[in-house]
Amino acid sequence: MYMENNISRKDAAQMKRRFISNCMIYLLVLPGLIRQALADRSDDFFDHLNELLVYEISPEEGTISEFISTGITDIPLSALSDDWSANYDGSAIYIDRKFIVLDTNNQYKIEREIHLEGITRHPCLDSEGKIITYLKREPGDNNPSIRFLDTSTGQLITQYTVLKQHREILFSYDISADANTIAYFFIPYSGTGLGDLYVVDRKETYFTDPILIQDRTFVESPPRVSSGGNRIFLFRSVCGTD
């Protein structure tokens, strides 16, 4: 965990406990903006929102802050569905190519622009906001890779190129909050709704061989990997039974 920074898994766990003890949770919420946009409806309403706002929540004190304006405006609606991520305590946000951080004055500011190459999906900041991961696929190409960028530079740290025989992963993947465990579906049984679930671990700049977790299981949504990469959850829907 956090091998790049010589931080051990134990240290990371302590950091996480500290976060939890502080119980400072930031949530990104936008309905107020949507309501405002409805009131101020314009031609481009369906393309953009006006502003990104944040609530700060303290469960221990039972308080919720007023809006904190990020100063980030003109956000494409498309970014809200599948192109944004916040780190564990909300001190870092990636949205619409912008990497935004919370400074010591409790003000959000754009730290830098980070362009994700290719057809990208599912960007995900790690707990500390130091790494952003995403799935990259070139137009017309069936050769996806999961890339790891350093948010302090925007440069590529490493990437995991899906094995040739596993390239139909169809965006069904998840990554742990420490960016060290990837779970993904390989879907070889076209049209059946069945897939094989694999796990890959990142060790600094190399990756372990995929481990088959479950074969021929129904694929309805991406797997969910727990923060530390120790549990993987699958969700599926069936008709109710008596």
Added chain:
Amino acid sequence: MYHLVGIEYFYLDQYVERTKDGWTSPCKIVVENATNTVFHGLARDGTLALVSSSLYDEVGLTEKTENGWSSPQYFTPKIPVPNSPLISEDGNVVVYSGSNDRKEPTIYFYFREGDSTKLEP
């Protein structure tokens, strides 16, 4: 006997765990005393899940114990049919939204140790 419940579906869930000997076989999440269980969210640490009755009139929290998944601790949401709730990563806050009058969307926060708090944007 199978039956449809409106447009609702039940969700079955499975999980696998990493041990020193590798990954366990997939296990089903079985929550006792939860009727018509629907999973809506999951704390990212994997220790807490959010369940709901099929009618959305109650929302329950469950967590993994040594003996499996605990019986849900239910609370009644402030609105009858909340949108799919989210749960904070530490599992202590549930956030859901919806509207009583279909006009003003409102965000609600449920603190695990306290009552729901209404927040009007």
